[in-house]
Amino acid sequence: xxxxxxxxxxxxxxxxxxxxxxxxxxxxxxxxxxxxxxxxxxxxxxxxxxxxxxxxxxxxxxxxxxxxxxxxxxxxxxxxxxxxxxxxxxxxxxxxxxxxxxxxxxxxxxxxxxxxxxxxxxxxxxxxxxxxxxxxxxxxxxxxxxxxxxxxxxxxxxxxxxxxxxxxxxxxxxxxxxxxxxxxxxxxxxxxxxxxxxxxxxxxxxxxxxxxxxxxxxxxxxxxxxxxxxxxxxxxxxxxxxxxxxxxxxxxxxxxxxxxxxxxxxxxxxxxxxxxxxxxxxxxxxxxxxxxxxxxxxxxxxxxxxxxxxxxxxxxxxxxxxxxxxxxxxxxxxxxxxxx
Amino acid sequence: xxxxxxxxxxxxxxxxxxxxxxxxxxxxxxxxxxxxxxxxxxxxxxxxxxxxxxxxxxxxxxxxxxxxxxxxxxxxxxxxxxxxxxxxxxxxxxxxxxxxxxxxxxxxxxxxxxxxxxxxxxxxxxxxxxxxxxxxxxxxxxxxxxxxxxxxxxxxxxxxxxxxxxxxxxxxxxxxxxxxxxxxxxxxxxxxxxxxxxxxxxxxxxxxxxxxxxxxxxxxxxxxxxxxxxxxxxxxxxxxxxxxxxxxxxxxxxxxxxxxxxxxxxxxxxxxxxxxxxxxxxxxxxxxxxxxxxxxxxxxxxxxxxxxxxxxxxxxxxxxxxxxxxxxxxxxxxxxxxxx
Numbered sequence: 001x002x003x004x005x006x007x008x009x010x011x012x013x014x015x016x017x018x019x020x021x022x023x024x025x026x027x028x029x030x031x032x033x034x035x036x037x038x039x040x041x042x043x044x045x046x047x048x049x050x051x052x053x054x055x056x057x058x059x060x061x062x063x064x065x066x067x068x069x070x071x072x073x074x075x076x077x078x079x080x081x082x083x084x085x086x087x088x089x090x091x092x093x094x095x096x097x098x099x100x101x102x103x104x105x106x107x108x109x110x111x112x113x114x115x116x117x118x119x120x121x122x123x124x125x126x127x128x129x130x131x132x133x134x135x136x137x138x139x140x141x142x143x144x145x146x147x148x149x150x151x152x153x154x155x156x157x158x159x160x161x162x163x164x165x166x167x168x169x170x171x172x173x174x175x176x177x178x179x180x181x182x183x184x185x186x187x188x189x190x191x192x193x194x195x196x197x198x199x200x201x202x203x204x205x206x207x208x209x210x211x212x213x214x215x216x217x218x219x220x221x222x223x224x225x226x227x228x229x230x231x232x233x234x235x236x237x238x239x240x241x242x243x244x245x246x247x248x249x250x251x252x253x254x255x256x257x258x259x260x261x262x263x264x265x266x267x268x269x270x271x272x273x274x275x276x277x278x279x280x281x282x283x284x285x286x287x288x289x290x291x292x293x294x295x296x297x298x299x300x301x302x303x304x305x306x307x308x309x310x311x312x313x314x315x316x317x318x319x320x321x322x323x324x325x326x327x328x329x330x331x332x333x334x335x336x337x338x339x340x
Numbered sequence: 341x342x343x344x345x346x347x348x349x350x351x352x353x354x355x356x357x358x359x360x361x362x363x364x365x366x367x368x369x370x371x372x373x374x375x376x377x378x379x380x381x382x383x384x385x386x387x388x389x390x391x392x393x394x395x396x397x398x399x400x401x402x403x404x405x406x407x408x409x410x411x412x413x414x415x416x417x418x419x420x421x422x423x424x425x426x427x428x429x430x431x432x433x434x435x436x437x438x439x440x441x442x443x444x445x446x447x448x449x450x451x452x453x454x455x456x457x458x459x460x461x462x463x464x465x466x467x468x469x470x471x472x473x474x475x476x477x478x479x480x481x482x483x484x485x486x487x488x489x490x491x492x493x494x495x496x497x498x499x500x501x502x503x504x505x506x507x508x509x510x511x512x513x514x515x516x517x518x519x520x521x522x523x524x525x526x527x528x529x530x531x532x533x534x535x536x537x538x539x540x541x542x543x544x545x546x547x548x549x550x551x552x553x554x555x556x557x558x559x560x561x562x563x564x565x566x567x568x569x570x571x572x573x574x575x576x577x578x579x580x581x582x583x584x585x586x587x588x589x590x591x592x593x594x595x596x597x598x599x600x601x602x603x604x605x606x607x608x609x610x611x612x613x614x615x616x617x618x619x620x621x622x623x624x625x626x627x628x629x630x631x632x633x634x635x636x637x638x639x640x641x642x643x644x645x646x647x648x649x650x651x652x653x654x655x656x657x658x659x660x661x662x663x664x665x666x667x668x669x670x671x672x673x674x675x676x677x678x679x680x
Contacts (some may be wrong), residue, residue, distance in 0.1 A: 015566025015612070015679075016671030037501055038562070039397035039428045041494060048388050057379035058436035058489055060474045062481075088379045096398035098487040100440070132487075134400045136678060140482040141402075147438040147472075149398055149489035154381060161377055222378070226355025272355070331356030338476060339355075 008105040013135030023133060026110055030118050031097075031128040040129035042094055044153065051156030055090035057081060058149040064338040066109065066144055068187035070179070070198030073146055074116035076274055076340055079203050080225065081150040082124045086205040087221040087277055089160040089212065090152030092124060097148050098132040102141040113144065124203040126150070158212070162239035164219040169280040169308045171244060174207060174293055175200065175301030176252045177229055178271030182260050184339055197256050202275030207298045211279065215289040221279035225340055227331050229305075230269040232278050233316045234330045243311025246328070248320045250305045269318075270331050272339040280308070348445040353475025363473060366450055370458050371437075371468040380469035382434060384493065391496030395430030397421060398489040404678040406449065406484055408527035410519070410538030413486055414456035416614055416680055419543050420565065421490040422464045426545040427561040427617055429500040429552065430492030432464060438472040440485040453484065464543040466490070498552070502579035504559040509620045509648045511584065514547060514633055515540065515641030516592045517569055518611030522600050524679055537596050542615030547638045551619065555629040561619035565680055567671050569645075570609040572618050573656045574670045583651025586668070588660045590645045609658075610671050612679040620648070 003025050011018040033040060046052055061077045071079075078095065085092040097117065101110070121128050179200040186197055204223060211218055220240075222232040237244045253268055261268050275298060281289045286304060293299030311317075316328040343365055351358040373380060386392055401417045411419075418435065425432040437457065441450070461468050519540040526537055544563060551558055560580075562572040577584045593608055601608050615638060621629045626644060633639030651657075656668040 010677045013566075013677065014671060014675060015568075015571050016675075018672070019566075020670070035501070037428055038424045039395045039430065039492075041428065042394040042396060044394075047394065048390065050388065054382040054384075054387065054491070055379045056382060056434060056436060056491060057470050058438045058487070059472045060438040060440050060487065062440060062474045062476050084378045088377055088381065090379065094396055096396060096489045098398045098400040098438075098489075100400050100402060100485055100487075130397050132399045134402045134485075134678075136402050136482060139479065140678075141485070142476060142480040145440055145474075145481070145485065147398070147400065147440075147487035147489075149436045149438075149487075151394070151396060151491065152379075161375070226353075226359075228355075231355050330360070331354060332358070337350045337353065338474075338480075 003107060006107055008101050008103060008107060008110065008135055010103050010135050010137060013133060019133065026114055027131055030114050033129045040094065042129065044093060046153040049156055053154040055085050055088050055152040055154050057084040058147065059084060060145060060147040061340055062145050062338050063184065063340050064142065065187050068199055069183050069196050071201035072113055072116050073144060074113035075120050075201050077146040077148045078117050078120035078124065079201050079274055080340060081148040082126060083204045083223040085150050085152035086208040087223050089158040090154045092126045092150055092152040092205050094151045095121065095126055095128045095148050096130045097128055097146060100141055100145040101133065101135045102143050103135055103138045105143055120203065124205050160218060160220050162220045162236040165236060165240035165242055165280045165308060167242065167308050167310065168283055169219055170283055170286045170304050171246065171306040172279050172281065172289060172302060172304050173229065173252065174277055174299040176254045177273060177276060178257045178268040179254060180274040181271030181336060181339055182257045185336065200273055200275040202298050204275060204277055204298055207293060207296045210292040210296050211289050214292045215281050215285040217282045217285050219280040221277050223277045224273045226272050228270040228272055229278055230328050231330055233328065237316050238314040241313040242308045243315040244306055245309045246306030246318050248318050250303060252301050252303050269328060274340065343447060346447055348441050348443060348447060348450065348475055350443050350475050350477060353473060359473065366454055367471055370454050373469045380434065382469065384433060386493040389496055393494040395425050395428050395492040395494050397424040398487060399424060400485060400487040401680055402485050402678050403524065403680050404482065405527050408539055409523050409536050411541035412453055412456050413484060414453035415460050415541050417486040417488045418457050418460035418464065419541050419614055420680060421488040422466060423544045423563040425490050425492035426548040427563050429498040430494045432466045432490055432492040432545050434491045435461065435466055435468045436470045436489045437468055438487040440481055441473065441475045442481040442483050443475055443478045445483055460543065464545050500558060500560050502560045502576040505576060505580035505582055505620045505648060507582060507648050507650065508623055509559055510623055510626045510644050511586065511646040512619050512621065512629060512642060512644050513569065513592065514617055514639040516594045517613060517616060518597045518608040519594060520614040521611030521676060521679060522597045525676065540613055540615040542638050544615060544617055544638055547633055547636045550632040550636050551629050554632045555621050555625035557622045557625050559620040561617050563617045564613045566612050568610040568612055569618055570668050571670055573668065577656050578654040581653040582648045583655040584646055585649045586646030586658050588658050590643060592641050592643050609668060610675055614680065
């Protein structure tokens with residue numbers, strides 16, 4: 001049973017034979033879910049652990065362009081949801097994937113995206129177990145949107161949340177900042193840079209488990225996506241009721257990203273990332289956490305960037321290389337639409 | 341903190357202050373999830389039952405128009421996912437909701453949709469525990485798309501699946517067919533009918549529990565959405581490897597829907613439903629199942645429409661009022677785009 005068309009048509013969303021063929025040939029032949037029902041039916045020993053909790057999250061992906069250096073919308077859709085689970089201390093297990101497709105989408109592109117999702121899920125150790133496909137007419141969507149939801153299990157006793165952050169705790173990031181935002185801008189041709197910047201899009205589940213193994217005092221972690229590191233630091237400071245000070249000289253930035261920001265007047269703290277997190281650990285666990293992170297693929301550039309200081313609850317500030325202090329606020333307005 | 345604008349802007353998807361305000365004012369103030377993290381953290385005694393399984397499903401909603409007699413995209417987004425869980429024998433517990441919004445959407449409309457979702461979730465006994473919002477530019481989506489995912493628990497020992505259907509089993513529906521499809525066509529002004537037909541959009545969780553309480557032999561159930569009753573009968577016949585024969589005279593149809601189909605040359609078996617299911621029970625449980633269904637709000641029009649007969653595996657046929665037999669195939673091509 002081969003799809004006759006090279007493009008997705010409205011019939012592929014109609015609930016009949018064409019939809020069944022599309023789903024079987026493009027999706028389930030790659031994701032290989034168990035069974036034929038409209039729902040996945042799942043069992044995991046970890047769920048039955050007394051005290052274990054379920055983690056549940058969802059994210060929509062509308063990135064433009066669909067493919068860019070370092071990934072595509074499928075890579076994002078898996079990593080984004082896996083990371084939302086992982087930074088909360090959950091072990092990611094299962095994903096759902098809902099596709100909203102504009103009539104006329106190239107089937108070859110859709111197949112590449114699905115292959116990216118399968119590869120990224122494999123790396124993260126999760127399974128894509130259920131899905132849905134809708135097709136809308138030309139001009140009613142922009143090629144392809146994907147919404148993934150994820151389920152993970154938080155082992156008994158784990159409690160990562162921003163409210164746990166304490167005075168003296170140290171803020172660590174796992175690598176250079178802003179690559180995803182810069183990669184998307186470059187891919188849109190919105191600037192002329194000679195160097196190609198690749199998105200940092202990657203799963204953070206293995207890194208989180210490595211840190212938790214050696215730094216059980218880990219307070220909280222967040223992946224710094226839309227709004228960048230500035231947004232998550234502000235959210236965490238507000239949730240914990242603490243002040244956070246970061247050190248400009250410590251921020252890990254790729255020379256190309258630094259250059260881009262200087263040219264365009266952007267602040268790398270607000271650039272989106274898709275495989276970069278901020279975590280807070282008590283001071284005595286900093287060395288162990290950094291060493292564990294650096295031993296993982298996603299954490300080779302791990303570095304401390306700041307700490308919780310006495311000061312107004314919710315305030316985030318940055319010490320410049322010259323010793324000055326400025327407020328790092330949340331983004332007002334929008335910097336770059338459809339970054340993820 | 342009041343939103344300044346009457347319309348959604350790109351800034352509402354940017355990851356900064358505007359997005360936080362939109363989420364707090366429009367979504368979390370209504371859905372009231374626990375906690376402030378990016379993931380829901382859930383505990384339910386039912387999960388720890390030895391032998392219990394998790395059910396996980398997702399559906400995207402792109403219905404046009406967004407509001408129609410009998411519901412709106414929010415009602416659909418909750419009922420559709422709740423029903424996917426319920427027909428598999430799961431008790432629906434938690435939903436996620438991802439919103440993809442076109443720049444310029446009326447905030448008042450968005451608030452109405454969110455209120456519909458909250459009301460329908462309350463009726464179904466589920467909680468909307470996590471969500472996501474993306475905003476795309478004008479012309480890049482058609483007003484509003486919603487993707488919901490749902491988690492439920494299948495109690496130990498329950499095993500509803502189409503493969504369990506046996507010769508002699510009876511097919512039952514819970515009420516009139518095709519109302520949703522007809523309501524959407526009418527709402528689009530694609531026909532001139534004097535009577536207003538309302539969508540059948542409703543949750544089926546309570547009905548399923550009522551049937552399971554009195555008819556433990558229940559083999560399988562499916563909600564007959566896109567592709568109508570014809571699609572689910574074909575899927576079930578194929579999965580079970582049986583032939584199914586339905587009785588045209590037994591099909592419950594509203595006079596207005598029957599009239600619409602005659603005028604437009606449509607077959608009501610292919611019209612979409614959003615609160616209508618087909619279930620199969622062994623013959624000795626038919627009376628009990630019908631009585632239990634009729635005692636629920638969603639099952640007042642319950643009636644047997646056919647049975648499993650000797651014949652070619654996967655074949656669905658219909659006996660006409662005049663005694664003739666015709667094949668009921670799956671829909672080829674598309675009947676009505678963006679029905680759900």
